[in-house]
Amino acid sequence: MLISKKFMSEQGELNKKVIDWAIEVKTQLATVDRILNVNEDGEYIDDITPEEIQAGTHAIKEYCLANKNENLYFEYLLAISQEDEKLNVLKEKKKHEIQTKRDKALESGLVYNDHIFQTREKDKLNINGAVTNLMLDMQSKANSISEIIWIDINDEKVTFTPQDFLKFASMVAYHTQEITFKANALKERIEQAKSEQDLEAIVWEE
Structure with a gap:
């Protein structure tokens, strides 16, 4: 009860x-x-x-x-919470806000060659899988893969050359890394905050 x-x-x-x-x-x-x-x-x-x-x-x-x-x-x-506990609660709230902004940024997609591509976790797994297959094909010297067709956020088919797809995959990885590092840096600032005013000064800038 x-x-x-x-x-x-x-x-x-x-x-x-x-x-x-x-x-x-x-x-x-x-x-x-x-x-x-x-x-x-x-x-x-x-x-x-x-x-x-x-x-x-x-x-x-x-x-x-x-x-x-x-x-x-x-x-x-x-x-x-007691007064001496409230700053820690506010820190947890701020961290949650930053994490929410981070997740939204990670899933909002990436613009590449005038197309917006989805960058959700499952999309990145699919991209990594395609890169693995492409690299194996290159290493085998068979070069049987001459193009890769990917779907953008509007369900439009986009054709990539192998080299261009590798560049695209690299940009997706960099995009993810950049957002993750940004969120981690803000969380470190939150941990170091000494007052509510310090926390209010920490914002996620688009």
């Missing part, structure tokens, strides 16, 4: 309304799988364990991720 530590009351099923309420009253929510102890008046005794609080926080995180509402999770963390 879901228990408010501040009020020692059951909250029913986990949903946005419950999380919003917990944020408003600044109460931790715990997941408890046992019978709670009561006093002589029949009221719950606050013997909530750190593990039960952690389980509640994990459940909230999973709920927010499943509903694509990560900001709600960070709002909850900020609401229940």
Whole structure:
């Protein structure tokens, strides 16, 4: 069951309304799988364990991720955190923002010879597979591959020579590396931030 530590009351099923309420009253929510102890008046005794609080926080995180509402999770963390813990929560929030921007940049595609090509993870795997086949063909001296046809983001067929395709694959790899390094550099700055103002100054520039 879901228990408010501040009020020692059951909250029913986990949903946005419950999380919003917990944020408003600044109460931790715990997941408890046992019978709670009561006093002589029949009221719950606050013997909530750190593990039960952690389980509640994990459940909230999973709920927010499943509903694509990560900001709600960070709002909850900020609401229940002590003042000396809030900077770390803000750092985690900022890192999540940078990671989201990184993933969007990685998947937004690459312009090559006036065509936009998809650069999602599965697309890069396909490109690497084609490069491997091409290199094996070159090493065998058979040179049976004279052209490679690839599909751009608009489903238009684009014909590459072997050398041009290798150049294209190299640009895709460089594009990925550049974005990844950029995100890692920003995350390092986040780790080193000493204040909320330091964090606000860290932005992903397109």
